[in-house]
Amino acid sequence: DAKTTQPPSMDCAEGRAANLPCNHSTISGNEYVYWYRQIHSQGPQYIIHGLKNNETNEMASLIITEDRKSSTLILPHATLRDTAVYYCIALIYNQGGKLIFGQGTELSVKP
Amino acid sequence: DSGVTQTPKHLITATGQRVTLRCSPRSGDLSVYWYQQSLDQGLQFLIQYYNGEERAKGNILERFSAQQFPDLHSELNLSSLELGDSALYFCASSVDQSGYEQYFGPGTRLTVT
Numbered sequence: 366d367a368k369t370t371q372p373p374s375m376d377c378a379e380g381r382a383a384n385l386p387c388n389h390s391t392i393s394g395n396e397y398v399y400w401y402r403q404i405h406s407q408g409p410q411y412i413i414h415g416l417k418n419n420e421t422n423e424m425a426s427l428i429i430t431e432d433r434k435s436s437t438l439i440l441p442h443a444t445l446r447d448t449a450v451y452y453c454i455a456l457i458y459n460q461g462g463k464l465i466f467g468q469g470t471e472l473s474v475k476p
Numbered sequence: 477d478s479g480v481t482q483t484p485k486h487l488i489t490a491t492g493q494r495v496t497l498r499c500s501p502r503s504g505d506l507s508v509y510w511y512q513q514s515l516d517q518g519l520q521f522l523i524q525y526y527n528g529e530e531r532a533k534g535n536i537l538e539r540f541s542a543q544q545f546p547d548l549h550s551e552l553n554l555s556s557l558e559l560g561d562s563a564l565y566f567c568a569s570s571v572d573q574s575g576y577e578q579y580f581g582p583g584t585r586l587t588v589t
Contacts, residue, residue: 399576408580409578409580462509462524462532462573462574464509464521466518466519468518
């Protein structure tokens with residue numbers, strides 16, 4: 366599985382879009398990008414995943430660059446409840462369900 | 477609420493003891509995963525079961541074991557406990573065995589004194 370690199374921390378103003386970057390320059394063609402978050406010692410929460418195309422769901426949007434070497438998770442209107450550690454994980458689909466969490470990005474949403 | 481339940485929420489025990497953590501997956505999910513989160517190691521995958529059978533193993537210590545029962549609930553057994561086993565233990569479930577879309581329970585906080 367490709368290694369991912371994320372900034373250790375970011376701040377965002379409440380109501381603004383939070384853009385969380387992830388670098389996965391060694392990603393292979395069959396690796397998906399998954400995003401999870403963990404709010405203060407709660408169980409991690411699945412957010413979104415994608416392979417090549419941009420994806421959107423009720424929680425967030427995922428923008429993957431054309432060369433797939435990086436991606437951005439977008440929370441369109443961040444709230445205080447979005448303060449969490451966000452994890453970007455690159456995985457080959459159907460190779461078992463083992464999630465490997467890195468250090469993630471600690472997002473602080475401020476009023 | 478993810479639909480995954482874990483008991484107990486908190487557990488305090490002494491070194492050398494044995495404990496059992498229990499997990500009930502979401503209705504319809506066949507895979508159960510166990511993860512450990514400690515301050516120095518972060519979130520680490522321990523083991524996966526699918527429909528009663530072991531499917532994948534991470535860096536799970538030999539003192540730890542798990543099983544998944546016919547009703548699909550799972551138990552993680554930790555024995556000969558050491559201070560370093562103090563951690564949050566999460567259970568997650570998914571529909572199938574390749575499930576990266578996993579739903580996590582609230583965790584069991586284990587403190588070994």
